[in-house]
Amino acid sequence: AQSVTQPDIHITVSEGASLELRCNYSYGATPYLFWYVQSPGQGLQLLLKYFSGDTLVQGIKGFEAEFKRSQSSFNLRKPSVHWSDAAEYFCAVGPNTGGFKTIFGAGTRLFVKA
């Protein structure tokens, strides 16, 4: 069965600093991978997704993520964080062969300090 691990419960970065949120997955084949963001008082919104092809994917709001098969990782990055990026970030994995449920990690809460 697939699973997702987000090792960091919360991270604090300074505004303007770079950001990397970690995500590791467990799945028997190449999965479909997603990052979602949940801003305070708002619903979950898709940031980006990976299905195949180029392992570096670009998303909304200046985010990108890199799929590394050898490390079973799909880390989310942003070169310069803005105060409005403070939110909770969820990595998710969906199977590419039947059994369609999407499984989410526990989330990483991002705090941005001025």
Added chain:
Amino acid sequence: GAGVSQSPSNKVTEKGKDVELRCDPISGHTALYWYRQSLGQGLEFLIYFQGNSAPDKSGLPSDRFSAERTGGSVSTLTIQRTQQEDSAVYLCASSRTGTGVEKLFFGSGTQLSVL
């Protein structure tokens, strides 16, 4: 509708009572999911409906939890004999085909508080 709609937005109930949570997915979406979000637990998968197929109930935590989806559209999640540990935000999501490749559209959730 324009988005996934959930009702009620907040529900306070007494331990031992039954509750029903409703989800209206985006019109035309064949896949519907229920997740539970507790503090520090992330999004816990509960149940998944895809078209007319038998639902995937593998995430339901106990037999007190059940869900239906009528006419391939509206879904109701029922929790019987609620317990305090059931307190959480219950999120519904839908996707167009549920093939795993598409993004999920989430509702705003129902905050359930069991006293």
